[in-house]
Amino acid sequence: MKTNRITPGLSDLNFKKGKVLFLGLTMLSLLSCDKDDVEESAVAASAVTETTVADANTSKTTTYPATVLGITTSTWKINSHTGSPSKSKYWDDITDSGASFNTYTNSDYFYTDGTWTYFKTWRGLNTSSSSSNPRVELRELISGKEAKWDGSVGTHTMTWTVKVNQLPKGEDGKTGVLCFGQVHGPEKNAKGVEVDDIIRVQFLGTANQKSGAVKLKISGYITEKVLGGSKTYDGYSLGTEYRFSIKYTGSTVYLYNGTKLVFSQKMNTSTEANYFKVGNYLQSVKGMSYDGSFGLVAVKALSTKHT
Structure with missing residues (x-):
């Protein structure tokens, strides 16, 4: 081939x-x-x-106050504002404004840096019909309903870490005081006694103070009515982190700074329908107009326990 x-x-x-x-x-x-x-x-x-x-x-995940503080619609209600401080509208429940609880943030009132949640309250803000003092606060809920527990039955504790960064200007123009934790009671208890705020945990200093020494001031029914006047304690300062606990058990109110007992007093009347509040409630600014003065409170590690 x-x-x-x-x-x-x-x-x-x-x-x-x-x-x-x-x-x-x-x-x-x-x-x-x-x-x-x-x-x-x-x-x-x-x-x-x-x-x-x-x-x-550079991509960032947006964080919101409710998430950082670990609160939900089952445990707390947010009392806050919308609009500018000079023309604010107060909401006893911020979700009634149309805001989402989980994503509500406002640099004028309620915001976070990722670690602390800040409560900023301005003198002259509009407030609720039941109080002349403005506030940005949390109101305790239990299973999504307004808490109403009895201080003579079981043990009720709120623990929170707080740092007060600025005081407002009071009515006298010289002093400044704000409340950063409370046990609130009914306007009138079962015996017809006006108990309202059982205890207010406050810092007292000078108008618009931003640093330095302040006094711890305990007010409310437990001191003003039972003991005849508020109690003050030295050794505190602005910008310093404190771990406080309020415990209400056996009809007695206790306040701790860390593990140290600061104050205790037994109530002299019935103790039903109480709840915790935490945040920034201005004192001694009733009827004052907006002038740019504000108080600033930072909170983290907030918890409540009822046993």
Whole structure:
């Protein structure tokens, strides 16, 4: 049998020669490439990689006060405001304004830095019909309903870490005082006694004070009515972190700073229908108009327990 041999044509030979020539020139170009060119290419590649990482790191997850503080619609109600401080509208439940509990934040009243939740209350804010003093606060709920527990039955405890950063200007223009924790009772108890706020935990200092020493002031029915007047304690300062606990058991109210008992007093009347409040409630500013003065309170690690 005769085998057919395919003889390459001239064009095929020229193509192969050109291909070899091209590859050869390419290799020579790479071999002769200047060291600086190679380093510059490596730096450029590195810069692209670093930019990509930096861009990825700039993406942030938005955090909200309710999430940071660990509160829900089952445990607390937010008392706050909408609008500017000079023309604010008070809401006993901020969700009634159309705001979402989980995402409500407002740099004028209620916000977070990712660790602390801030309660900012301005002198002259509109307030509730039952009080002339403005507030941005949390009101205790139990299973989504307004808490109403008896201080003579079981043990009821609120613990929170607080840092007061600024006091407002009071009515006299010289002093400043705000409340950052309360046990609130009914306007009148079962015996017809006006108990209202059982205990108010406050700092007392000078108008618009932002640093330095202040007094711890205990007010409310437990001191003003039972003991004949508020009680004050030295050794506290603005901008300092404290871990307070209020315990109400056996008809007696206790206040602790850490593990140290600061105050205790037994009630002299019935003790039903109580609830905790925490945040920023201005004192001694009744009837005062807005002038830019405010109090600022930071809170974290808030918890309640009923046994």
